[in-house]
Amino acid sequence: MSIDKDLLDNLRLELRRGTLVLSVLSRMNTPKYGYALVQSLQELGVSIEPNTLYPLLRRLESQGLLESRWETDGAKPRKYYHRTSNGNEIYDVLLEEWQQMVKAMTHITEEVSP
Amino acid sequence: MSIDKDLLDNLRLELRRGTLVLSVLSRMNTPKYGYALVQSLQELGVSIEPNTLYPLLRRLESQGLLESRWETDGAKPRKYYHRTSNGNEIYDVLLEEWQQMVKAMTHITEEVSP
DNA sequence: GACAATAGTGTGTGACGCACAGTATATTGT
């Protein structure tokens, strides 16, 4: 029986929810702009489309975790984002949550069911 | 500045999506019924409400990953679930996905941003 | 001038954890 690709893609997508926020916030201790962030996340093993990242950056800004400023000096205008102090706090707590979850998941998937 | 609890709860919930499927599937190599599963997941560090677990079990069955049968011998009728062969395959692949994700997340959150 | 790369915005959809509401029966406590 072959695996249902649609179902697998769907489950994979559900696993990604939430972790993208953590990935992005982890990079934003120093200012970065969207296009370069796509590249550097890719290099670090987190594949994300521009169409997903730009709205995410804007949402995190509206939620008060990031703030932005335009750099228009160069050839192309770029919107730089960085974490706010609130974003720093939320990031720290979320990272802890993630680590607890990983421990729990490691424990439960290694425990043999009776 | 105090942390926005609502936002944190929301982000925490997003992190949970997907992992509950993995948690539940990990337990279903041997048949189990809903109420006991809530208890045993709780003991293994995965807190889940019955109102969340029962619909999840039914959804996984409709997706072909679990199948069920009623046990009506005892004092109370119980619906036992266990993984299908398709569910076994999906579980193995999803577990691998999760482990890749954990590695990527560990890498990216430990990497100091320039 | 055509095409690719760079850099961004706007909008709608599908899926799921959750909350709320509910049913039914057995067991325990008074």
Next chain:
DNA sequence: ACAATATACTGTGCGTCACACACTATTGTC
């Protein structure tokens, strides 16, 4: 005997977000 609690389950709607689709604009390369 009756109330409270525990056990065991079903039904339904909502909020949220990663994604897909569509789009704009300018620079760089050939």
